[in-house]
Amino acid sequence: xxxxxxxxxxxxxxxxxxxxxxxxxxxxxxxxxxxxxxxxxxxxxxxxxxxxxxxxxxxxxxxxxxxxxxxxxxxxxxxxxxxxxxxxxxxxxxxxxxxxxxxxxxxxxxxxxxxxxxxxxxxxxxxxxxxxxxxxxxxxxxxxxxxxxxxxxxxxxxxxxxxxxxxxxxxxxxxxxxxxxxxxxxxxxxxxxxxxxxxxxxxxxxxxxxxxxxxxxxxxxxxxxxxxxxxxxxxxxxxxxxxxxxxxxxxxxxxxxxxxxxxxxxxxxxxxxxxxxxxxxxxxxxxxxxxxxxxxxxxxxxxxxxxxxxxxxxxxxxxxxxxxxxxxxxxxxxxxxxxxxxxxxxxxxxxxxxxxxxxxxxxxxxxxxxxxxxxxxxxxxxxxxxxxxxxxxxxxxxxxxxxxxxx
Ligand SMILES: Cc1cc2nc3c(=O)[nH]c(=O)nc-3n(C[C@H](O)[C@H](O)[C@H](O)COP(=O)(O)OP(=O)(O)OC[C@H]3O[C@@H](n4cnc5c(N)ncnc54)[C@H](O)[C@@H]3O)c2cc1C
Numbered sequence: 001x002x003x004x005x006x007x008x009x010x011x012x013x014x015x016x017x018x019x020x021x022x023x024x025x026x027x028x029x030x031x032x033x034x035x036x037x038x039x040x041x042x043x044x045x046x047x048x049x050x051x052x053x054x055x056x057x058x059x060x061x062x063x064x065x066x067x068x069x070x071x072x073x074x075x076x077x078x079x080x081x082x083x084x085x086x087x088x089x090x091x092x093x094x095x096x097x098x099x100x101x102x103x104x105x106x107x108x109x110x111x112x113x114x115x116x117x118x119x120x121x122x123x124x125x126x127x128x129x130x131x132x133x134x135x136x137x138x139x140x141x142x143x144x145x146x147x148x149x150x151x152x153x154x155x156x157x158x159x160x161x162x163x164x165x166x167x168x169x170x171x172x173x174x175x176x177x178x179x180x181x182x183x184x185x186x187x188x189x190x191x192x193x194x195x196x197x198x199x200x201x202x203x204x205x206x207x208x209x210x211x212x213x214x215x216x217x218x219x220x221x222x223x224x225x226x227x228x229x230x231x232x233x234x235x236x237x238x239x240x241x242x243x244x245x246x247x248x249x250x251x252x253x254x255x256x257x258x259x260x261x262x263x264x265x266x267x268x269x270x271x272x273x274x275x276x277x278x279x280x281x282x283x284x285x286x287x288x289x290x291x292x293x294x295x296x297x298x299x300x301x302x303x304x305x306x307x308x309x310x311x312x313x314x315x316x317x318x319x320x321x322x323x324x325x326x327x328x329x330x331x332x333x334x335x336x337x338x339x340x341x342x343x344x345x346x347x348x349x350x351x352x353x354x355x356x357x358x359x360x361x362x363x364x365x366x367x368x369x370x371x372x373x374x375x376x377x378x379x380x381x382x383x384x385x386x387x388x389x390x391x392x393x394x395x396x397x398x399x400x401x402x403x404x405x406x407x
Contacts, residue, residue, distance in 0.1 A: 007080070014062070014073065015080040021059055022084050022091050026050060030088040034360055043090070050094040051127055061096050061125055063257075064105060068125045075253060075315035079260045083311075086264025096125070100133045100169050103254035104178055111238045111246055120176055120198055129175035132201070134168035134224060135247060142167075143380045145180065145244060146190035150226060152181035152197060158230045159183075159197060161205075166223040167374075172208055173220070176200050180243045187241055194243030198235045205229040215366045253318060255375045256328050259311050259335040262371060263304070266335075266342045269364060270300050273346040280351075287349060296345040303338040310334055313404060326388045326402055329381040336371035336378070343368055 007015065029046050054060055062081045064070025073081060078097075085091030092098040101124055108121040123129045136142035140149055150163020161181050171177055176198055183195040199206065209223040238246045274297060277288035287293045314327040343365045347354030354361050372378050385402070392402040400407075 011073070011077045011080060014071065014077060015084065017057065018059055018062075018081050018084040018095070021054065021057055022088055025053055026085075026088050026091050026094055030090050034089070034363070047090055047093050050090070051096065054094050054096075055127075059095050060127075061105075063097055063102055064109065064125055068105075068109065068121065070125065074319040075256065076312065076319050078257065079263075079311050079315045082257055082260030083264040083267070083308075086261030087268050091264075092261060096127050097257075099254065099258065101131050102257055103250050104131045104133055106253060107178065107237070107246065107250045110249065113234070115234065116198065116237065123175065130170050130173060132168045132171035132174040132177040133250070134165040134171065134177045135180040136167045137164055138166045138223065139164065143377055145247060146193060148180060148182050148194055150179070150181040151185075152183045152195060154183075154233075155230075157233050159233060159236065161197065161199070161226045161229040161231065163226045164224070165226070166212055167221045168224055169219075169221050171201065171220070171222045171224060172211060174201055178237060179226070180247060183243075184241055191244040192241040194247075195240050196237045196243040196246045197231055198237050199229060199231055200235075203229060203231075215369055216363070217366075251375055252325060252328050255332045256311065256314055256318070258371065258375060259307070259331050260315075262335050262339045262368075263307055263311060265364060265368070266300075266304055266307070266339045269339075269343045269346040269361065270297070270304060272359070272361065273297060273300065273342070273349045276346075276350050276353075280349075293349060296349065300338075300342045300345055303334075303341065307331070307335040307338045313406075326385060327404060329376075329384050330404075332376065333372075333378050333381045333385070336368075339368045339371055340365075 029050060033043060033046060051060075058071070061068060061070035062073045063078055065072045081095070082092065082097065085095055085097065092102075105121060105124055108117055108124070112121060120131070124131055135145060135148070137149060140147040150161060150165065152159045152161045161179065163181060165179070168177060179197050179199050180194050181197060182193050184193050187193045202208075205227040206229055207225040207227065209225055211218045212221045212223055214221060274288065277293050277297070278286060280287045310327070310331040314324055314331045317324040317327055343361060347361050347365065350359060350361060353359060356362070388402040389399050392399050395401075
């Protein structure tokens with residue numbers, strides 16, 4: 001069977017159009033905003049104006065089908081779009097494919113009832129509101145959702161939620177949140193203990209305690225207390241006990257979507273590294289002529305290339321209904337660490353300038369650190385990867401099934 005790396009003409013066309021739009025329309029605004037250290041108001045205004053242009057250019061909701069005002073791209077097409085958008089800070093917002101809304105849209109599209117889709121997916125798809133996803137809790141390991149302590153108890157036709165969440169990205173200003181809560185504490189297996197609910201926000205008993213300050217500043221990752229939050233039974237998303245499954249369904253493609261954006265981000269860092277090395281002169285030659293610097297470039301290029309192949313292969317598997325969890329876990333760990341290392345090397349090549357706040361690199365590095373934690377810490381993914389390797393070996397006497405099933 002031949003292996004083709006050519007893009008379908010429609011995907012190539014979309015890639016070119018997104019690239020052009022990002023270069024011409026988004027990047028100049030992105031650079032201006034970061035130069036001016038713009039406040040949130042300026043960001044919002046700029047994004048609103050650019051969103052209008054993106055819609056007019058037919059670059060809106062790349063991940064949704066046309067009946068939801070989308071471009072109907074599958075995961076492979078999305079890899080190209082997200083990598084282009086990920087080259088700027090605001091690019092994903094401009095085309096309405098930002099986290100956590102993109103993942104929530106996928107989830108609602110797949111799991112929502114007709115009524116839930118009209119009420120929650122429609123305004124999200126039209127860019128009229130934002131949403132959040134609240135699973136992680138401060139008291140118990142986010143890595144193990146079977147420990148979730150937030151409870152949902154049936155009371156008449158309603159569910160009553162009590163608990164404590166944090167890092168619910170985007171919750172401040174969101175119109176609703178998908179909340180994972182324990183409905184069946186004695187269920188066996190423990191993965192069947194949780195259910196998910198759509199909570200209109202703000203609502204009585206939904207208290208944003210604070211916006212958790214992070215390395216990357218206040219970035220809308222609030223801590224939330226739920227006290228007797230009452231929601232109607234029809235706001236359960238998916239079936240009772242399916243909260244874990246829904247979370248896994250949501251996180252698989254959402255993790256890969258992060259990787260796609262990080263590829264774009266890492267590419268920018270590598271380009272900055274090369275640009276600086278070509279311009280900076282020391283000890284008789286430009287930095288780009290020195291082997292130590294060339295090795296940094298070469299290592300970065302190899303890691304980025306590997307990451308791109310991994311993203312595309314995992315996307316291909318999702319798109320074709322093949323098992324993809326092992327590939328997505330491997331890709332997530334690899335790309336998150338590649339991003340970190342390439343930004344670090346770019347800072348090294350920039351010297352003191354790299355350490356300063358005069359270039360975007362320091363901000364990129366602070367933001368990139370979260371990549372190794374959010375949507376599953378490295379160690380948790382690596383535990384899964386190793387488990388799959390061991391079971392493939394036990395079953396087949398080799399590890400091929402757990403290493404991409406390629407060669
Ligand atoms: C920027 C950012 C945005 C986020 N957005 C959201 C969001 O929108 N919604 C949401 O619900 N959550 C969100 N999170 C939370 C994120 O999903 C959790 O941080 C993640 O699941 C890890 O959980 P934890 O922080 O509780 O760490 P813990 O579970 O306490 O783990 C801490 C460390 O322990 C180690 N560890 C854990 N388990 C194992 C294991 N089995 N083997 C070996 N080592 C292990 C790892 O090194 C891990 O980093 C976000 C986090 C960040 C940083």
